[in-house]
Amino acid sequence: xxxxxxxxxxxxxxxxxxxxxxxxxxxxxxxxxxxxxxxxxxxxxxxxxxxxxxxxxxxxxxxxxxxxxxxxxxxxxxxxxxxxxxxxxxxxxxxxxxxxxxxxxxxxxxxxxxx
Amino acid sequence: xxxxxxxxxxxxxxxxxxxxxxxxxxxxxxxxxxxxxxxxxxxxxxxxxxxxxxxxxxxxxxxxxxxxxxxxxxxxxxxxxxxxxxxxxxxxxxxxxxxxxxxxxxxxxxxxxxx
Numbered sequence: 195x196x197x198x199x200x201x202x203x204x205x206x207x208x209x210x211x212x213x214x215x216x217x218x219x220x221x222x223x224x225x226x227x228x229x230x231x232x233x234x235x236x237x238x239x240x241x242x243x244x245x246x247x248x249x250x251x252x253x254x255x256x257x258x259x260x261x262x263x264x265x266x267x268x269x270x271x272x273x274x275x276x277x278x279x280x281x282x283x284x285x286x287x288x289x290x291x292x293x294x295x296x297x298x299x300x301x302x303x304x305x306x307x308x309x
Numbered sequence: 310x311x312x313x314x315x316x317x318x319x320x321x322x323x324x325x326x327x328x329x330x331x332x333x334x335x336x337x338x339x340x341x342x343x344x345x346x347x348x349x350x351x352x353x354x355x356x357x358x359x360x361x362x363x364x365x366x367x368x369x370x371x372x373x374x375x376x377x378x379x380x381x382x383x384x385x386x387x388x389x390x391x392x393x394x395x396x397x398x399x400x401x402x403x404x405x406x407x408x409x410x411x412x413x414x415x416x417x418x419x420x421x422x423x424x
Contacts, residue, residue, distance in 0.1 A: 200330055200331040200334035200335070201334075201403050201406060202325075202330050202334055202399050202402050202403055202406070203330050203331055203334075204406060204410060205402050205403075205405060205406040205410065206325040206330050206402065208410075208413060210317075210321040210325035215315055215317050215318050215321050216315040216318055219315035219316075219317055219318075220315070252420065253416065253417050253420040253421070254413050254416060254417065255412055255413050255415070255416025255417070255420075256413075276409060276412050276413070276416070279405065279408075279409055280405065282401075283398075283401055283402060283405055284317050286397075286398055286401050287317050287320050287321065287398060288316050288317055288320075290320060290394065290395065290398055291316060291317070291319060291320040293394075294391060294394055295319060295320065295323075297370055297391050298323060298369050298370050298371075298391070300370070301368065301369060301370025301391070302368050302369065302370070305367065305368040305370075306368070
């Protein structure tokens, strides 16, 4: 009998894919944000990848997109109520990180020293 | 001022990297497990990738490795106490998933229908 591998994986892939967490965290702290501002706040992400990620997160129901038909047109992104339900999960992870990430560093030092 | 992108990302990369979550979840439910048994329980992962992931998780202090000098030699893997501290985080994610993953599916249907 193959054990059902893991019920965590689907949500981990949804939320903790590359850049998704950073974009959500930035929107959580900046509220409604324009594309160019998001680029400035997450400088390591390229415009092309940011656009792809935002489209995917919009499709997943995690990001809302508002188009302002002005000259030039203006587009803003924000967390949806569904995305906001993830904030307690994020804080749980930050707490774990504050408490335990140091232990990971020490484990790595021990492992490397024993090589 | 570039905003500190995200304190969640380091732990997300540590714990929710490809296969890491599945291996931890399987060890959590099966206790000390041999390599070949892990392969059987997580059939989609190749032996080479499983070996790499286990080495990385051992280095990160999340997996303990026990070598039995028998003929043939036997190697077993298990969660470390540090990894066990992640189980409440996993259950938080499973709860979120049970409650909200359906909303993600419906958002995707709406998005695709509007294309």
